[in-house]
Amino acid sequence: MTAMNPLLDTATLPRFDEIAPAHVAPAVDALLTEADAALERAVGPDVAAEYDTLSAVLDVVTERLGRAWGAVSHLNAVADTPELRAAYTEALPKITEFYTRLGADERLYAKYKAIAHGAGAQALSPARRQALANAMRDFVLSGAELQGTAKERYSEIQARQAELAQAFSEHVLDATDDWSCVATETQMRGVPSDVLAATRAAAEAAGATGHLLSLHMPVYLPLMQYAQDRALRERLYRAYVTRASEFGASERDNSTVMGEILALRHEEARLLGYADFAAVSLVPKMATSALQVQDFLADLARRARPYAERDLAELREFARTELGLPELQAWDVAFASERLKEARFAFSDTQVKQYFTEPKVLAGLFRIIETLFEVAIRPDSAPVWNEQVRFYRIERADATRPDASPQLVGQFYLDLYARAGKRPGAWMDDVRGRWARPEGMLQTPVAQLVCNFAAPVGERPALLSHDDVTTLFHEFGHGLHHMLTQVEEIGVAGIAGVEWDAVELPSQFMENFCWEWDVVKHMTAHVDSQEPLPRALFDKMLAAKNFQSGLQTLRQVEFALFDMRIHAAAAAGAASASWVQQQLEAVRTQVAVLPAPAFNRFQHSFSHIFAGGYAAGYYSYKWAEVLSADAYAAFEEEGVFNPAVGRRYRETILETGGSRPAIDSFKAFRGREPSIDALLRHQGMAE
Secondary structure, three states: OOOOOHHHOOOOOOOOOOOOHHHHHHHHHHHHHHHHHHHHHHHOOOOOOOHHHHHHHHHHHHHHHHHHHHHHHHHHHHOOOHHHHHHHHHHHHHHHHHHHHHHOOHHHHHHHHHHHOOOOHHHOOHHHHHHHHHHHHHHHHOOOOOOHHHHHHHHHHHHHHHHHHHHHHHHHHHHHHHOOEEEOOOOOOOOOHHHHHHHHHHHHHOOOOOEEEOOOHHHHHHHHHHOOOHHHHHHHHHHHHOOOOOOOOHHHOOHHHHHHHHHHHHHHHHHOOOOOHHHHHHOOOOOOOHHHHHHHHHHHHHHHHHHHHHHHHHHHHHHHHHOOOOOOOHHHHHHHHHHHHHHHHOOOHHHHHOOOEHHHHHHHHHHHHHHHHOOEEEEOOOOOOOOOOEEEEEEEOOOOOOOOOOEEEEEEEEEEEOOOOOOOOOEEEEEEOOEEOOOOOEEOOEEEEEEEEOOOOOOOOOEOOHHHHHHHHHHHHHHHHHHOOOOOOHHHOOOOOOOOOOOOHHHHHHHHHHHOHHHHOOOOOOOOOOOOOOHHHHHHHHHOOOOOHHHHHHHHHHHHHHHHHHHHHOOOOOOOHHHHHHHHHHHHHHHOOOOOOOOOOHHHHOHHHHOOOOOOOOOHHHHHHHHHHHHHHHHHHHOOOOHHHHHHHHHHHHOOOOOOOHHHHHHHHHOOOOOOHHHHHHOOOOO
16 A cells, blocks of 8 residues: 555655655545544553653654645645645645644643643653643643533634635635736846746747746746836736735635634634734744734834835935836836846846856855855755755764764755746745654654746756845755754754744844855856856945845835734624725835835735734744844854854754744853844844
8 A cells, every 4th residue: 555655655755756636535544544543542541641652652643644744735835736736625624624633632631731740741851841831832722621612613713724724825826827928029128138038938838929927926026127118017016916816816816715714713712712813823932912013013113114214215216317207106116126226236136146046056055054054965866746856965974983974964855946836935844853753763854945936948057136045045044943953852853843933033044144255256156157246246235235124124014013913903703805905004004105006915915824824923024033133143243154153053043943942042042132233233224
């Protein structure tokens, strides 16, 4: 059976190249039957309330289920087909029902309480005590203390929320994939040559003449930045900001989906005894209340607003006097901003992009990781889901045995290019975590690093914008957090168990290296001449680093405040699409200096909070940015390539994972509480 169904083979890396939609249902049914049996055994009288015993019975089986379902979910995100989507959608309610039931099982909760309050609790390792504390908290948040109809209703809510989140994500993907238009050579004036080549090739492949445009970021963003045809920019902008809304196909409209998700989240919160979903979301986070988060965001907005107002005034004046645009519209902003940046700093993103070839960038990134964290990255082999996906291993030499073979630390898949059927955005996900398995072996972590960059055209390598490079470093920060952990308790190893508002610390930390000359000069080579990026051009980039940082900060604060507001204020039955729109408009009135068009439906594709785990948690990006900027300041103070600082950061933050509160890890590295000063300085907004 295992040989026939690759999803049942969890002894090795996933056999991605063999997994077919037909494998999903039988594998899920078999693994759920196995997991149900393990649960019944675990809660029975023959299994003692003892940590290792319970883990051997239950964790081994549920981890196997999780890895198989993780492979299916991953393929659904990066290689979507109608058949796979149907198989995933059919299995999702079964998976959701099991994990909801597992998390709310009062018999299992009783076993964990017996361990937590037993005589041996204090003898557990710190990592196990943290994992146990997390488990006890999560049982409560999963409804384990609910009874009767309340418990039944909680289960129904979880099933429906999973279904709605999947629908939301599918609507965004389909709305993105299904839109296209053909532009003429004249309409494409000003667009970079690499984008022209890619869109021309896409048109030829579709049997069309001209340039085939899409809403995928490698096409959409450069069109908005460089296309001189204002009507074309407006057409793309309208299509992009109205995706999955009432302005498109009714079957892909997320209006009612959003409303129902919010109403269900509020109902869930009330069942658990909380006033609103924001309070539930914050229980396992660093922040203690919605008010604290809102005060933090309001303070950041207050500090950024003068800079944002100056940014906007300069942009409007430039658009009026230099571009002949007396009324700056939303579809003009990226275009005018790029022209202003070129005029002020005498360079363009297109010019910079020619130096960041993907092979050179990867080599530079790997050099940083190897130098600071004392590891080696080597090509490796594994089954993959697309021919463009690569696989690597991370190794570390054994300091006590110089002649011994390097030790395997972790492995990762790298999927860099945008394509149809692949969810937009960039992310890191885990294939498996580090774990001293009950069977007696050490399981090393494996990660998936996914981006959506423009693919190579012809024989030329892929070209990355500096923003692309920053995104790549960001996702590798998440990957390093997952893969470099030395914690062997699976519930708190790597990113597992890390507070959501601290999980962006390592990712945002890595972004800082993209602004270091000693890093950049080693990861650039002009696509034609092979010459490295000139120092003079880098200095211009550095001078422009905080260009419009005020506007960018307010934009992120707007998203975060909107997220917190709708989850702290939504009442059951009141969360209609019009109510959501009203909340967004109220936040924009409070924060934004650049008005959005009335037709803008950004929220309809805000997958982070409606389908991606960031509900009442989007503030985490700014919260963690304070931590990451302050952490990087230690490298600025003691040497960017100082191995001692890199080792201290690795040992106190990356290696400890979720085995202790994030604030304790930060203080172990920095020796004090975090300060916002470094963030404001990095963004040119120091007072």
